[in-house]
C-alpha cells in the first residue's frame with residue numbers, strides 16, 4: 001500500500017520500453033547529454049518495485065537511472081539506503097557516488113538549500129510561538145494584575161481583572177501575527193522575566209534579525225527556486241536536447257543584466273538543434289558583451305567543428321585557450337580540432353592538458369549513449385558559475401522565497417519582521433532600566449498569588465499578599481502563624497497547579513517553558529514543531545518540479561505522527577512539576593536599592 005495509482009502508471013510507462021527507447025533516441029539525436037526524463041521514469045519504477053518488496057528489481061532500475069543521468073544524486077542515495085538495509089558494503093560506494101553527483105548538480109543543490117532554509121525558518125517560528133504562549137500564560141497576568149489595580153483605584157471599574165486582561169489582549173487581536181505578537185508580549189512581560197528567560201527571548205529574536213540582515217544574500221535563492229528563471233533554465237539546458245520549447249523559454253526569460261548568459265544558454269541549445277547560424281550569432285553577441293569570454297569561444301568553435309569547418313573551429317578554441325588555459329572542455333575540443341587538421345603533436349599535448357584538468361568529470365556527466373555521439377563537448381556553466389548567475393538574477397527580484405512562508409505567518413517581510421522584533425527587544429531592554437519596582441506586580445512570598453506594593457503587607461519581613469495577611473490577623477504566636485501560612489499556601493498551590501496543568505496541556509513544551517525549564521522546553525517544542533512541519537510538508541516545502549513522484553511513503557506519515565503523539569504523551573504523563581518557590585517577590589531591603597529583579601528562593 002505504499003504506492004499510489006500515479007507511480008503505478010509511471011511504472012507501467014517504463015514497461016513500454018519501445019516508446020521510452022524511441023524517446024531516448026530522439027533526445028540523444030537532439031544533443032541531450034543526459035536522459036533526465038527516462039532516468040526519472042526508471043527511478044519511479046524502482047520505487048514501485050521497492051513498495052512490492054522486490055529489492056533486486058529495484059536495484060536494477062536504480063542502476064539504470066544512474067547510467068541515464070549520472071549526475072542526478074537521488075538514485076544513488078536510494079541505492080545506498082537499499083544496500084545499507086541489506087548490510088552490503090556497496091552502501092558506502094553509492095553514498096560517495098551520490099555526494100559526488102550532488103556536487104555537480106545545481107538543481108539538487110538549490111532544492112536542498114532552499115528546503116533546509118525554509119525548514120529552519122518554519123521551525124523557529126513554531127518554536128518561538130510555543131515559547132511565547134508559555135511566557136504569555138506566565139507573565140501576562142502580572143501585567144494584568146497591576147493594570148486592574150489602576151482601573152479599580154482610578155475608575156472604580158467592575159470586574160477589573162477581566163477588564164485589564166481584555167485590554168492587554170486588544171493589541172494582539174488588532175495586530176495578529178507572529179512578529180507583532182512577539183513584540184507586544186516582550187513589551188508587556190519583559191520586566192517580570194528571569195534573567196535566563198530574557199536571554200532565551202533574545203536568542204529567539206536574533207535569528208530573525210540575522211535573516212533580515214542577510215535578506216539580500218538570500219535573495220539569490222529566489223531565481224533558484226523558480227523553474228522559469230534564467231538560472232533554472234540554464235541548469236536544465238546543460239543536459240537537455242535542443243528542444244524548441246526550451247529555447248523559447250530561454251529567450252523569453254526576463255533577466256536584466258544577464259544578456260551575455262542568456263545568449264550562451266540559447267546558443268548551446270541552438271547548436272544542439274543544429275541551427276548553426278543562429279547559434280553562432282548568439283555566441284558572437286556574448287563575445288561582444290564580454291570580450292574575454294572563454295565559454296563563448298569554446299562553444300563557437302563547436303558550431304564550426306560540427307559543420308566540418310575545422311580551421312575556423314581551431315581559431316575559436318585557440319582564443320579560448322588564451323583566456324582559460326585550464327579548461328578541460330576547451331583543451332579536449334582543441335585536441336579534436338588538431339586531429340582533424342593533422343596537427344597530431346599539438347593534439348596529444350592538448351589531450352594531456354584536458355585530462356590533467358579533469359576531462360574525466362565531464363565525460364562522467366554524459367548519460368548512456370550520449371558519449372559515443374559527442375564529437376566535441378559543450379562548455380556549460382558549472383554549479384559555481386550558476387550560483388553566481390543566481391545571485392545576480394536574484395538582485396532584480398523582489399522578495400526571497402522565505403517570504404513565501406514568512407509573510408503569511410507574520411504579516412511582515414523578512415527584512416521588516418526581523419528589525420521589528422529586534423527593535424522591540426532593544427526598546428524593552430532600554431525601558432527596563434526605568435521601570436520602577438513599585439509599579440510592578442509581584443508574587444506573595446508565602447502563597448505565590450499576585451500582589452503589589454500597594455496591597456501587600458511587609459510587617460513580617462517579606463511581602464505577603466492581603467489574603468495571607470488576613471489569614472494571620474490578630475494571631476501572635478509564631479508557631480500558629482507559621483501553621484496558618486503553610487495551610488493557606490498548600491491550599492492555594494494545589495488550586496494553582498490544577499489551573500496551570502489545564503492551561504499548559506494543549507501544546508507540548510508550553511508547560512516546560514512555563515516552569516522555566518528552557519532546555520527541556522526547547523527539546524519538546526522542537527520535536528513537536530519538526531514533526532508538525534514535516535507532516536504538513538511531507539518533507540519538502542518546495543518540491544522538485546522535475547520529479548514524477550506522486551506517492552507518499554508511509555514512513556513520511558508515521559514518523560511525524562509518532563513525533564507529535566510522543567511529545568503529547570510525554571507532556572501528559574511526565575511527572576507533574578512542583579512549582580519551585582521561585583516567586584518574583586522583591587526582597588524588602590533590596591527593593592529600595594534598585595535591584596529590581598532579585599527573587600527569593602525557598603523550596604516548597
Ligand SMILES: [Zn+2]
Nearest residue numbers: 444447465468
Ligand atoms: Zn499570599
